[in-house]
Amino acid sequence: MSEAFGFMFAFYGLLLGLAVAEVAGGFSRAYDERHTRRLGVVAPLFGILLLVDLITFWMNAWAYRELAEVSYLVAYAVAVVALLYYFAATQVFPKAAETATLDDHIMSHRREVAFCVLASNLLTQIPPAISAFTTPWPPSSIALWAGLNLTYYVLLSLAALAKSKKTVGIAVAAAILLVTGATALFA
Known part of the structure; x- marks a missing residue:
């Protein structure tokens, strides 16, 4: 690992860590307010x-x-990806002063969250897509990788655009299962 990559990874890790902390804080607030605000699904x-x-x-x-x-372009791209995630993380759970239920809040913010995650995923797929043309991957691996990504993008879009809480919940649950399954498959 180069020193430049170590620097970039620390920067990326810091920004992604802030997003993780925001989600963890949201879960904590939701748990603390569970008697006054329904948790939902x-x-x-x-x-x-x-x-x-x-x-x-x-x-x-x-x-x-x-x-x-590592270059300025890579640094900017890393910042955009990580900041999109941070913004999405701030939108998942309501702030303490808001009175909306958790599900009402996320239903009104689901587009922002889903499209930020979708945009982050699409931005990070540019380097692997380029390397797919220069790296001798087996065609079956490329097709599987592309199919899983496309399915994930469709599920995120469905979660953003569906009006029913049930449909949104099913799309997000399926996306979670897809990411965890794909991670295990390609690990």
């Missing part, structure tokens, strides 16, 4: 989705440590 699912996706990104960044060249 959809907001905790979005919180879990963010945690799973953030951890996956962190691990993927580490996996690319030998391939990554």
